Structure formats: structure tokens, C-alpha cells
Amino acid sequence: MSEILNLQQVAVNFDDKSILADISLRLACGEILGLLGPSGCGKTTLLNTLAGFVTLAGGEIQIDGDMLISPGHDIAPEHRHIGMIFQDYALFPHLTVAENIAFGITKLSKSEQNLRVNELLALLKLAEHSGRYPHQLSGGQQQRVAIARALAPRPKLLLLDEPFSNIDARLRNELMLEIRQLLKKLQMTAIFVTHNKDEVFTFADKVAVMHEGKLLQLGKPAEVCLQPNCYQVADFLQLGSWIPYALSGNELTTAIGRLTDVSGALENGESRFLLIKPQDVEICEGETEGHNVIVNHISVTEQGYHYHLASSSAPAPLAFDQLSLYSPQILALGQNLKVQIKPHNLLVFTKDRH
Amino acid sequence: MISGNNSKPWLTTTWLSALALLAPVLVMLLAGIGAPADLFVHLWQTVLPDYIINTLLLGALVVVLSLCFGVPAAIFIAQTNVLGKKYLRWLLLLPLAMPAYLVAYLYTDLFDYAGPVQRFLRASFGWSSPADYWFFDLRTLPGAAVILSLVLFPYVYMLARTAFEQQDQNLLRAGRLLGLSTRQSFFKIALPLARPAVAVAASLVLMETLADFATVQYFAVNTLTTAIYDTWLGYGDLTSANALASVLMLFILFTVVAEQKSRAGQRHQSNRPNKQTEVIVLTPWQQAGAGIFCWFLVLAGFVLPLGLLLQMAFEYSDAEQLSQLMNTGKNSLEVAVYAATLTVLLALLFGLYRRLHRDRFAHVPQVISGFGYAIPGTVIAMAMLATFGPLDHWINDLAEMLGWQSPGLVLSGSIFVIVFAFIVRFAAIANGTIASGIGQIPHSLDLAPASLGVGLKKMLLKVHLPLLKPSLLVAWLLVFVEAMKELPAVLLLRPFNFETLSTQVYQLISDEMLEQGALGAILIVLFGLLPIIWLNRTNSH
Numbered sequence: 071m072s073e074i075l076n077l078q079q080v081a082v083n084f085d086d087k088s089i090l091a092d093i094s095l096r097l098a099c100g101e102i103l104g105l106l107g108p109s110g111c112g113k114t115t116l117l118n119t120l121a122g123f124v125t126l127a128g129g130e131i132q133i134d135g136d137m138l139i140s141p142g143h144d145i146a147p148e149h150r151h152i153g154m155i156f157q158d159y160a161l162f163p164h165l166t167v168a169e170n171i172a173f174g175i176t177k178l179s180k181s182e183q184n185l186r187v188n189e190l191l192a193l194l195k196l197a198e199h200s201g202r203y204p205h206q207l208s209g210g211q212q213q214r215v216a217i218a219r220a221l222a223p224r225p226k227l228l229l230l231d232e233p234f235s236n237i238d239a240r241l242r243n244e245l246m247l248e249i250r251q252l253l254k255k256l257q258m259t260a261i262f263v264t265h266n267k268d269e270v271f272t273f274a275d276k277v278a279v280m281h282e283g284k285l286l287q288l289g290k291p292a293e294v295c296l297q298p299n300c301y302q303v304a305d306f307l308q309l310g311s312w313i314p315y316a317l318s319g320n321e322l323t324t325a326i327g328r329l330t331d332v333s334g335a336l337e338n339g340e341s342r343f344l345l346i347k348p349q350d351v352e353i354c355e356g357e358t359e360g361h362n363v364i365v366n367h368i369s370v371t372e373q374g375y376h377y378h379l380a381s382s383s384a385p386a387p388l389a390f391d392q393l394s395l396y397s398p399q400i401l402a403l404g405q406n407l408k409v410q411i412k413p414h415n416l417l418v419f420t421k422d423r424h
Numbered sequence: 425m426i427s428g429n430n431s432k433p434w435l436t437t438t439w440l441s442a443l444a445l446l447a448p449v450l451v452m453l454l455a456g457i458g459a460p461a462d463l464f465v466h467l468w469q470t471v472l473p474d475y476i477i478n479t480l481l482l483g484a485l486v487v488v489l490s491l492c493f494g495v496p497a498a499i500f501i502a503q504t505n506v507l508g509k510k511y512l513r514w515l516l517l518l519p520l521a522m523p524a525y526l527v528a529y530l531y532t533d534l535f536d537y538a539g540p541v542q543r544f545l546r547a548s549f550g551w552s553s554p555a556d557y558w559f560f561d562l563r564t565l566p567g568a569a570v571i572l573s574l575v576l577f578p579y580v581y582m583l584a585r586t587a588f589e590q591q592d593q594n595l596l597r598a599g600r601l602l603g604l605s606t607r608q609s610f611f612k613i614a615l616p617l618a619r620p621a622v623a624v625a626a627s628l629v630l631m632e633t634l635a636d637f638a639t640v641q642y643f644a645v646n647t648l649t650t651a652i653y654d655t656w657l658g659y660g661d662l663t664s665a666n667a668l669a670s671v672l673m674l675f676i677l678f679t680v681v682a683e684q685k686s687r688a689g690q691r692h693q694s695n696r697p698n699k700q701t702e703v704i705v706l707t708p709w710q711q712a713g714a715g716i717f718c719w720f721l722v723l724a725g726f727v728l729p730l731g732l733l734l735q736m737a738f739e740y741s742d743a744e745q746l747s748q749l750m751n752t753g754k755n756s757l758e759v760a761v762y763a764a765t766l767t768v769l770l771a772l773l774f775g776l777y778r779r780l781h782r783d784r785f786a787h788v789p790q791v792i793s794g795f796g797y798a799i800p801g802t803v804i805a806m807a808m809l810a811t812f813g814p815l816d817h818w819i820n821d822l823a824e825m826l827g828w829q830s831p832g833l834v835l836s837g838s839i840f841v842i843v844f845a846f847i848v849r850f851a852a853i854a855n856g857t858i859a860s861g862i863g864q865i866p867h868s869l870d871l872a873p874a875s876l877g878v879g880l881k882k883m884l885l886k887v888h889l890p891l892l893k894p895s896l897l898v899a900w901l902l903v904f905v906e907a908m909k910e911l912p913a914v915l916l917l918r919p920f921n922f923e924t925l926s927t928q929v930y931q932l933i934s935d936e937m938l939e940q941g942a943l944g945a946i947l948i949v950l951f952g953l954l955p956i957i958w959l960n961r962t963n964s965h
Contacts, residue, residue: 121597122600123597123600146600148600148604148605150601154598154601156594158594160594160598162599162613173602174603
């Protein structure tokens with residue numbers, strides 16, 4: 071697969087303030103990348119930088135091998151062959167659906183234009199709406215028009231700014247699958263911005279987690295979940311709960327039991343925590359002695375019960391007040407029980423003080 | 425409906441005041457419709473077609489010229505890197521403060537045969553008589569159109585600029601990504617989207633032109649407003665004047681409908697305003713051209729007339745003028761203060777009534793009391809005379825019957841009728857300002873006091889009024905300024921020997937002796953600046 075996008079150490083400043091720093095990533099043709107991060111992390115700025123609305127302060131962007139953008143060599147948005155779907159779709163309110171779609175291909179002959187517009191209208195199931203104006207359409211239809219309009223000039227890269235945030239929660243999943251299939255069918259390379267991790271897992275081939283203008287981790291969603299590379303990534307993806315621990319030799323002590331024979335680069339330190347994913351904890355069935363946690367909140371999920379547990383007997387440095395446990399078993403609020411950590415590949419991170 | 429707020433006195437006061445404000449216009453229209461048909465036939469066979477053609481021709485010319493001035497100015501300020509943009513942005517609003525009839529007088533002075541421009545040309549080229557050269561005559565219909573456009577184009581400029589600046593940035597960005605340059609995306613996206621705003625501005629300009637009296641009167645261009653004035657004051661023919669006023673009312677009504685329609689079309693504004701990240705970069709020549717264009721408008725519409733006035737004031741002012749100014753100033757102040765205070769009180773009444781009476785018709789008093797906003801001063805004056813003249817006669821007949829001394833024209837012959845006319849004409853300004861102030865008070869605050877055991881009166885005094893203070897002040901100021909400037913209504917309604925600033929200035933203009941009133945004219949301009957300063961302040965936030 072050929073490479074469509076190559077970012078090397080991209081940096082962006084607004085008024086001497088660094089907004090993006092040292093962003094490097096590559097994207098192959100047909101891949102879908104999700105930019106994930108809390109609001110203000112710079113993900114929309116990165117999108118705008120790729121589109122050409124924000125100028126580079128450092129680094130370079132290479133599009134499809136032959137187009138190079140660097141601080142000394144800017145290329146106007148209209149010459150980048152990049153399509154964009156805006157969060158509010160930005161459809162031209164004074165033009166019909168068909169006119170919106172044809173907006174970017176006026177250089178083609180009339181018959182070619184018609185051909186392509188009709189093709190897209192059919193592809194996005196918009197044929198019966200071609201003569202309508204944007205305000206006469208539903209939110210989902212407007213989004214499809216925005217997609218058709220962006221695809222019409224056959225861009226090399228499609229950017230989507232929070233594409234699903236305006237869509238009704240019930241329809242969102244269905245729509246994501248539909249659009250993903252469409253992009254795959256067209257072999258379209260795409261980058262989308264979101265702060266919703268579920269969207270990344272449904273829609274993306276790759277995820278880039280961003281934080282404070284930096285790219286923390288880039289990889290397949292499953293890999294990133296399995297092996298987050300820092301506290302922020304694991305925390306933003308809500309991979310599990312954080313509990314304190316003490317290490318002596320290769321024995322690790324927590325409020326809910328001891329793990330022997332731990333290996334790897336674990337070390338004691340200020341504000342270092344062990345990541346416990348829900349699947350790494352289990353209830354010790356039938357134990358009436360040695361209770362170590364108490365149930366302090368119960369919420370119901372479609373898969374069963376989600377219990378928040380707090381340590382009940384641990385000394386202060388090891389105490390914790392929130393550990394997630396999913397179980398079909400019915401427990402009462404305030405009930406004491408014993409849980410233990412299943413042996414697994416331990417993940418330990420330093421919590422920063424934000 | 426909130427219980428306890430439907431007190432009878434409040435309800436009756438509100439409805440009666442609102443109906444009272446509407447009544448004169450209805451009376452005038454009825455009188456106009458009820459006028460004998462052969463009067464209309466007579467008018468139609470003699471002067472009416474000319475009046476109508478002149479009125480419409482003037483309106484069309486002013487609209488076209490205002491668009492030619494205002495739209496490019498808005499484009500230059502909102503979308504390009506024109507020089508001095510920061511200052512031009514608000515300087516271009518200043519001509520609004522300049523009454524058109526002042527500009528008309530000053531420019532006539534400047535450009536006519538005996539004026540300095542032609543004298544200079546004759547001296548430079550050795551011409552000796554009008555036959556030697558051609559020079560434009562300002563005192564014509566096109567001349568009036570140019571003058572009116574020079575002071576009315578800021579409506580177009582302001583609304584168009586706001587439309588450009590409030591357009592969704594993403595629409596322009598989408599245009600860029602679909603292959604347009606900054607300039608192309610402006611012309612293919614931003615300009616078409618600003619059309620409804622420009623249409624609103626054009627109808628405002630048309631309304632102002634239809635209402636203009638002093639400029640056309642000075643230039644001796646016969647339009648409907650001058651016809652009303654002449655018919656009444658010249659021939660004392662109230663019925664014909666009423667009929668003409670009704671015809672003018674019809675034109676205004678069409679404009680109002682057009683304006684409302686255009687407003688409804690303005691749904692493209694977004695809450696993500698264009699943050700000016702990308703402007704159209706002009707070449708140095710284009711920049712110079714655009715700059716000269718904008719500066720010319722500021723100079724011609726404001727700086728030059730004001731300069732001429734200041735020069736006159738310096739040369740001719742003396743102690744006698746000052747004392748005269750004090751006298752007329754006092755009169756102006758008196759009627760303006762009465763009008764502003766009463767208008768604001770009534771608007772407050774209508775506003776609170778609408779807010780607290782949650783029945784189906786609670787908005788009606790506010791709406792009908794605002795009908796006067798588009799009505800020209802001359803028409804309102806006719807409406808006042810049509811209503812209060814007969815009322816005065818009736819009062820006098822009654823007094824005679826009872827054997828009392830005749831009170832004279834207590835209503836139509838005193839400043840009562842002027843103040844009343846002002847309230848009818850400017851109620852909409854106060855209504856709008858106060859309604860938006862009331863709209864910003866959360867509805868829960870209407871309910872919270874009751875839940876704390878506080879009654880309606882105390883709630884209004886302790887909660888609503890303090891929160892409304894800024895809107896009340898602004899509304900008062902706006903009405904005050906409009907009342908200070910209003911001319912035609914006062915001209916037609918003033919009691920004998922009663923002069924305000926504007927009537928005095930106008931009188932002096934008619935007598936070609938503005939020098940005597942330059943100070944008063946400057947004062948009118950300065951008052952006119954107040955709302956512009958306020959407008960600019962709220963716009964920049």
C-alpha cells in the first residue's frame with residue numbers, strides 16, 4: 071500500500087504559544103485514523119493544519135509523496151486535494167443538494183459533473199433529495215450531503231471534524247458502520263477527530279491519542295488498549311482503575327493481595343499506580359474471611375452490574391477508593407467481600423499532577 | 425399564567441395606552457379612506473402622479489446609490505486588508521449622525537454659482553458666465569438622491585458588514601477545500617449569503633427616503649411628504665393632506681412588509697463568526713483605491729459638512745445667537761425629555777405586561793404600540809391633527825355648553841401633541857430595547873420571588889427594574905436623541921412661536937441664513953453621534 075500522508079515533527083504556534091509540537095505520523099492509502107484526545111489537546115488544530123487553514127511553524131507534511139508542505143513552502147488549501155467534513159457540515163445554504171455536491175467540480179464539463187453528482191447521489195442514497203436545500207434535510211441527510219460534496223473532487227485525503235457529534239445517539243453506530251463501509255469501498259484515506267473512544271473503536275483502523283499538543287501514542291486500537299504507553303493514554307481510554315502498590319524484591323503488595331514473581335521494569339516511586347482493568351479482578355467465591363473491599367456504588371449496565379469498590383482494611387498508603395468490577399452477581403451496597411488480582415501483564419504508570 | 429398578576433388596573437392601563445398610540449393613525453387612515461372620491465380623482469388628475477413618480481424615483485435612486493456606497497465599503501472593511509481599517513470601521517458610521525438637509529444646504533452653498541468651487545473654477549479658467557461652462561446643479565432630484573445616499577449608506581454598510589463578519593467561517597473554508605481562492609469563495613459564498621441583510625438595509629434606506637421632508641423641500645423636489653406639508657400649511661386643506669398621507673402610508677406599508685420578509689431570510693448567521701483569519705489581500709493599487717473610496721465617503725458624508733458648520737460657527741457666532749440657542753435648546757430639551765421618559769415608561773409597561781401576563785394576547789399591546797416606527801413624521805403629524813383637532817373642538821363645544829370659558833386648542837395647539845407624536849413614532853425603539861432587556865431575565869426569576877413569599881410589586885421593584893436599568897437607560901437615550909433631531913412632525917405641529925433646535929435650523933436654512941444657526945446645527949449633529957457611539961460599543965463586544 072502506498073503512503074498518502076507523512077508528517078515529520080510538525081509544530082504549530084499561535085502568537086508564540088506552542089499548540090502542536092513534534093507530531094510525526096504516517097498513513098497508508100485507505101487507512102482510517104482517529105485523532106483522540108480531550109478538548110483543547112490540539113486535534114482540531116492538527117486537522118486544520120492538514121487542510122491548510124493553519125500555517126506550520128516547523129516540520130513538514132508530505133501528501134501522496136509528491137506534495138511537500140513546510141514552513142517556507144506553504145500550499146493553499148484549494149491546491150492540497152484534501153476534502154473536509156465540518157462538524158456542522160457547512161453546507162452552502164443558498165445552494166441545493168446537487169449544487170452543493172457540484173461546487174468543487176465546476177472545472178469538469180457539464181456532463182461529467184452531472185455524471186459524478188448522480189453517482190454520488192446514488193451512492194449516498196440522496197437521489198430523491200437532489201433539488202432540496204440543506205435546511206430541508208435531516209441531520210443525517212445533511213451529513214451525507216457533506217460527505218458527497220467532499221468526495222466529489224476525488225480528494226486524496228478526507229478529514230472529518232467530530233463527524234458523529236451531531237447525530238442522535240441511537241443512529242450513531244449504524245451511521246458509523248455505513249460510512250466506514252463506504253470509505254473502505256472507495257479506498258479513501260481519512261482522518262477524523264473525536265473525543266469519544268467508542269467512535270474510534272468502531273470507525274478507525276488506527277488511533278492517535280493526543281494530549282496538550284503532543285501525540286502520545288499511535289497504533290491499532292486493540293494494541294493501544296492492550297499496551298498503553300503512558301498514564302494519559304490509559305486514563306483517557308478509561309482502560310481501568312488505578313490502585314497504589316508497594317514493591318519489595320520481586321513481590322508486589324496491594325490492598326487486594328500480593329503478586330509474587332513480578333518481573334519487568336517495575337519500580338517504587340512517588341505517585342506510581344498499577345492499572346487494573348476490569349477483566350483483571352475476580353471475586354474470591356465463598357470466602358467469609360479476609361474481606362478486603364466494600365461496595366460503595368452500583369450502576370447497572372446492559373452486560374450486568376458495574377460495582378465501585380473501595381479498599382476496607384488496607385493501610386493508608388495502599389488504600390484506594392475506586393476499583394471497577396463488572397459482575398453478573400448481585401451484591402448489596404455496603405457489602406464486604408474479598409477480591410483478588412488475576413495474574414496478568416502488569417501495567418504501572420506515574421500519575422501526573424494535572 | 426401566573427396568578428395574581430392579572431390585576432384590573434394594570435390590564436386596563438396597558439391596553440388603553442397601546443390603543444391610544446394606535447388610534448391617531450387609524451383615524452387618519454379612516455379620514456383618508458373616507459375622503460370624497462372626487463378628491464382623489466382631482467388629485468390624480470393634477471399633482472398626484474408627479475408626486476408619486478418623484479417619490480418612487482427618489483427612493484429608487486437613493487437605494488441604488490446607497491448600495492453602491494455601502495456594499496463595497498462593507499466588503500473592504502470586513503474582508504480585505506484596506507489601510508486604516510481599524511478607524512474606517514467606525515468612521516464609516518458617522519454620516520448617520522448628519523441630517524441630510526444640513527448636507528444639502530452646505531453643499532449647495534459650496535457648489536452653486538456663487539459658491540467657492542465655481543468661483544475658483546471661473547477664476548482659474550477665465551470663464552465669466554454660466555454659458556462658458558457646464559456645472560452640475562445640485563438642487564435637482566438626482567442631487568437630492570446623492571445627498572440622501574451620502575448620509576443613509578451607513579445602514580447598508582453596517583448591516584452588510586455585520587452579515588459578512590457573522591458568516592460561518594467553515595462555509596468559506598469548505599469553499600477553499602473545494603478549490604476556490606479566498607477571493608472566489610467570497611464572491612461565490614459570502615456575497616450571496618449576505619443578500620438578505622442587504623435587502624433589509626435597502627428597505628430601511630427606502631423608508632428613510634420616503635420619510636424625508638426637509639431635503640426635498642429645500643431642493644424643491646415635489647414628493648409626497650412635501651405635498652402633505654404644502655397642502656396643509658399652504659392651503660389649509662386637511663382632507664387632501666390626509667388623503668396624501670394615506671397614500672404615503674401605503675408605500676411605507678409595502679416597504680415594511682418587504683423588510684420583514686428579508687429579515688425572515690436571514691437564517692444563515694452562525695454562532696461561529698468569521699474570525700477574520702483570512703482576508704482578501706489587495707495589491708497596493710487596489711488598496712489605495714479601496715482606501716480612497718472609504719475615506720471619500722467619510723469625508724463627504726461627515727467630515728466636510730461638519731467642518732463647514734464649524735467654520736460658520738467660528739465666523740458668525742455671537743452672544744445673541746447663543747441666547748437664542750439657549751431658548752430653542754430649552755424647548756427641544758423639554759419635549760425630548762417628556763417624550764423619552766413617557767415612551768420608556770410605556771414601553772416598560774408593555775414589556776412587563778407581555779412577560780407576566782401569559783395569555784394569548786399579552787404581546788398585542790407591545791406590537792400595536794410599535795406600529796408608528798415606520799411612519800414618516802409628516803404622516804404622524806397629519807394623524808395627530810386629524811385626531812386631536814376634532815377632539816379640541818369637541819372640548820370647546822362642551823365647555824361652551826356648560827357655560828365655561830373656552831379652553832382653546834389645549835391638545836392640538838400645545839406641546840402635548842408634539843410629545844404624543846414622538847411617543848407614537850419612537851415607541852418601537854423603546855419597545856425593542858426593553859423587550860431584549862426583559863428577554864435576558866431568566867423566566868425562573870419571575871417565579872422565584874413568589875416562592876420566597878414576595879409579592880408582585882416588590883418583585884418588580886427589587887428584581888426586574890434593577891436588572892433592566894441598562895436597557896431603560898439606552899432606550900431613554902435613543903428616544904431622546906431621535907426626539908431632539910425630529911423635524912417634520914414638529915414643523916407641522918408646533919404651537920405658534922414655538923421653536924426647537926431642528927425647526928430653527930430648518931427655518932434658517934429655508935431663509936438661506938444657516939450661519940445664524942450653525943451652533944444649533946452642530947449640536948444636532950453631536951446628539952446624533954450618541955447612539956452611534958453606543959451602537960459601535962455594543963457591536964465591538
